[in-house]
Amino acid sequence: MTEPRKIKHVLGLSGGKDSAALAIYMRDTYPDLDIEYFFTDTGKELPEVYDYFNKLEAYLGKDIARLNDDKGFDYWLKQFNNFLPSAQQRWCTIQMKLKPFEEWVKPLIEDGYEIVSYVGIRADEPYRDGYVPTEKFLKVRMPFVEDGLNKQDIINILNNTGLGLPKYYEWRSRSGCTFCFYQRKIEWVKLKERHPEAFEEAKCYEKHLNENASGEKYYWLGMDTPLNTLEDPKRIEEIKRNHEKALKRFEKKRRRNALYEEELIEMVDLDAIYDEVEGGGACITCYK
Structure with missing residues (x-):
């Protein structure tokens, strides 16, 4: 008869609010579980993320393992012929986030463990498959979905610990690399203001891009739209005005909806805006 596998509990942190709140929730709600926390580090993350992890480690009483692919963004950019990652070609996520995690758990599975990975998807958002394991003995659980926790619950968890939200939520809607292509124009403008050196680095990556078969180049902002188009003061003011208009429209929409009780946090709610x-x-x- 085959012996049951040993269980290893792991929880990935992105630097975002949901995974941070999940780490706290699991520690406080299920103290008997020995959970290993990890972060797949591209080396291009926001400095606010690293600062927040220092505080989170102190609260958890555990180190957060830093995983990386030992090669770095520049290596992979060259491997992909100087084509920047995009929503259609997310090679950065695959090569620098998912594969390091798979390589980390593979020896554990070979050693007879079943891996249970906890993911911070909430009960109030559309169900998303997220990471689909390729290993037979790698299982995914979503405690917030199982226990019915929503966004306001997550904010409360972070506030009640005294940690609050990571500081980048003052100006940006998500964690990740400083030059993440999912940023909106208002976030690129704020990156330029908060971390001008990171904005300049992102511009430098655009200098050596290859053209596609049609002679087009894909920049961080999309096809044939380099970042230097955001350096015109008039363009910056236009982006800020448009963002304020979108924010005001959203606030009016909220006031009309009497069932909407959550507090408005501008960058946390940027997608909804x-x-x-x-x-x-x-x-x-x-x-996450």
């Missing part, structure tokens, strides 16, 4: 599904299509490995 622009009438998109939360995450905007981004992989939960990067932003």
Whole structure:
């Protein structure tokens, strides 16, 4: 008779609010579970993410394992012929987020473990498959869905610990690389203001891009739209005005909806402000 497999509990942190709240929730609600926390680090993450992890480690009383692919973004950009990652070609997520995780758990599975991975999808958002395991003995659980926790519950968890939200939510809607292509124009403008050196680095990556068969180039902002188009002061003011208009429209919509009780946090609610599904299509490995 085959012996039952040993169980290893793991929880991936992206630097986002939901995975951070899930780590706290699991520690406080299920203290008997020995959970290993990990972060797949591309080396291009926001500095606010690293600062937040230091505080989170102190609360959890455990280190957060840093996983990486040992090669870095520049190596993979060259492997993909200087074509930047995009929503259609998310090679950065695959090569620098998912594969390091799979390589981390593979020896454990070979050693007879079943891996239970906890994911921060909430009960109030459309169900998303997120990461679909390729290993037979890798299972995914969603405690917030199982226990019925919504966005306001997550905000409360973070506030009640004294940690609050990561600081980048003051100006950006998600964690991830400084030059994440899922940023909206208002976020690129704020990146330029908050971290001008990161904005300049993103511009540098656009200098050596290859053209597609039609002679077009894909930039961080999309086809044939380089970042330097955001450096015109008039264009910056236009982006800020348009964002304020979108914010005011959303506030009016909220006031008309008497059932909407959650507090408005501008960048946390940025997808809703622009009438998109939360995450905007981004992989939960990067932003949750």
